[in-house]
Amino acid sequence: DAGVIQSPRHEVTEMGQEVTLRCKPISGHDYLFWYRQTMMRGLELLIYFNNNVPIDDSGMPEDRFSAKMPNASFSTLKIQPSEPRDSAVYFCASKHTNTGELFFGEGSRLTVL
Amino acid sequence: QKEVEQNSGPLSVPEGAIASLNCTYSDRGSQSFFWYRQYSGKSPELIMFIYSNGDKEDGRFTAQLNKASQYVSLLIRDSQPSDSATYLCALSSNTGNQFYFGTGTSLTVIP
Numbered sequence: 001d002a003g004v005i006q007s008p009r010h011e012v013t014e015m016g017q018e019v020t021l022r023c024k025p026i027s028g029h030d031y032l033f034w035y036r037q038t039m040m041r042g043l044e045l046l047i048y049f050n051n052n053v054p055i056d057d058s059g060m061p062e063d064r065f066s067a068k069m070p071n072a073s074f075s076t077l078k079i080q081p082s083e084p085r086d087s088a089v090y091f092c093a094s095k096h097t098n099t100g101e102l103f104f105g106e107g108s109r110l111t112v113l
Numbered sequence: 114q115k116e117v118e119q120n121s122g123p124l125s126v127p128e129g130a131i132a133s134l135n136c137t138y139s140d141r142g143s144q145s146f147f148w149y150r151q152y153s154g155k156s157p158e159l160i161m162f163i164y165s166n167g168d169k170e171d172g173r174f175t176a177q178l179n180k181a182s183q184y185v186s187l188l189i190r191d192s193q194p195s196d197s198a199t200y201l202c203a204l205s206s207n208t209g210n211q212f213y214f215g216t217g218t219s220l221t222v223i224p
Contacts, residue, residue, distance in 0.1 A: 031210060042216030043157070043201065056211060091156060100145050100205060102212055104156035 002026075006092050006105035014113050018080040021108045023092030024073055033102065034067055034077050035091040043091070049075065082112045116140070119202050119215035127223050132189040134218050136202030139183065145209060146178055146185045149201040151217065157201055161187070192222040 005024040013019055025032045033048040047057040052069045060067070064083070069075040079086055089109050093102040116139035126132045134148075145164050149157035163169045163176040163185065175188040185204075189196055199217040206213075 033212070035214075043214035045211060045213060048211065050210065100147065100162055100209065101159045102157075104158070106156050 004092055004094055004103050004105035006090075006108050008108055009106065010109045010111075012111045012113065013082055015083055016081040017112075018078065019082045019086075019110060019112075021077040021090050021092075021110070023075045023077070023105060025075070025092070025094030026103055027073070029094035029096050029103070030072075031095045031097070032069060032075050033093045033095075034075070035093065037089045037091060037107070046077070079110075082110075084112045086110060087112050117202055117204060117213055117215035119200075119218050121216055121218060123219040123221055125221045125223055126192050128192060128194060130192050130222075132192045132196065132220055132222070134187040134189075134200050134202075134220065136185045136187075136215055137183055138185070138202075138204055140204070140206075141180075141183065142207040143204040144207055145205040146176070147203040147205070147212070148174075148176060148187045149203060149214075151199045151201055153198070157214075160200075189220075192220075194222045194224050197221045 007022045030051050034046040035043045037043045046059045047067045049069045067077045089107045091104050091107045093104045095102050118137045147162045148160045150160050151157040161176045163178045166178050166180055169176045173190045177186045199219050201217045202215040203212050
């Protein structure tokens with residue numbers, strides 16, 4: 001199994017630019033989660049999907065953030081416009097209904113200048 | 114976000130010693146608890162989970178849960194330098210579908 005695949009691994013952009021992060025969950029997993037990790041706040045749950053449907057987006061910090069899951073094998077997290085305080089590592093994770101274990105991708109390190 | 118509190122450390126122990134990592138949580142409805150290990154620059158990986166009060170052992174690792182005190186801990190026996198990492202405590206919501214993490218405790222095992 002290839003695991004959870006995220007892209008890009010690193011992104012450096014300027015304030016005001018649009019950023020799109022991508023995630024391919026493990027095949028057969030019906031839950032997908034987006035987390036943001038910073039030193040100060042740790043791992044924050046942004047949004048999660050079940051069977052491609054967004055269930056809880058209360059962790060999304062602002063309207064500048066949006067996430068989609070058009071099918072079972074692909075999700076995006078978009079930030080528009082980006083700001084320096086959005087700099088963080090963004091993790092995608094997936095799991096199967098019958099298990100409690102989250103499988104994380106390698107993360108996308110975002111730097112907004 | 115559910116509150117999950119951990120001492121950020123850093124915690125240093127000599128090789129071969131027992132490392133004790135602690136976590137408290139605020140939501141009494143939380144049902145399941147997890148310990149993840151995260152090496153620097155890497156993603157978190159699951160070490161153990163525990164659902165019931167008491168102790169659960171897996172090799173050199175023991176998880177302890179006390180729901181009355183809202184406290185969960187991880188003991189690492191015979192600590193090795195390869196155990197040096199950040200340890201994240203996590204809990205799931207009462208639906209079991211949302212996972213909330215503490216900020217992590219940094220552990221260094223000194224050879």
